[in-house]
């Protein structure tokens with residue numbers, strides 16, 4: 001499946017090509033290891049073009065919703081991740097330092113460039129390091145359920161209500 005996401009990055013940029021795709025989070029192994037459960041989809045769009053200097057670039061837009069553990073209440077929370085980035089594609093290693101900037105990373109021409117690896121690198125880069133709910137719901141039943149099976153168990157919540 002991933003072969004179709006191997007591109008010649010320089011030709012892709014120069015040809016102003018575009019890939020628009022939706023893949024399950026479970027197809028990204030490193031991302032899956034960082035989330036509670038890889039349940040959502042990853043949307044991404046890679047577009048070739050040129051920057052203001054006329055250099056070939058790849059514009060990447062990625063978005064997904066991940067399940068993370070809130071570092072305050074330790075319950076599962078969802079976090080929307082949206083990111084856009086731009087890469088300048090150069091054909092000489094010596095040009096990488098020249099064109100690498102805060103806004104645009106420079107990468108070397110590559111005939112077998114993995115778009116999925118790029119997408120996954122970007123997601124891991126912008127994943128919150130210490131995720132927290134805006135407002136935690138601190139229920140002991142929900143917490144126990146979260147520890148037991150990583151998701152709130154409706155029966156545990158019901159049992160808690162009956163005991164009141």
Ligand SMILES: [Zn+2]
Nearest residue numbers: 070073133136
């Ligand atoms: Zn929380």
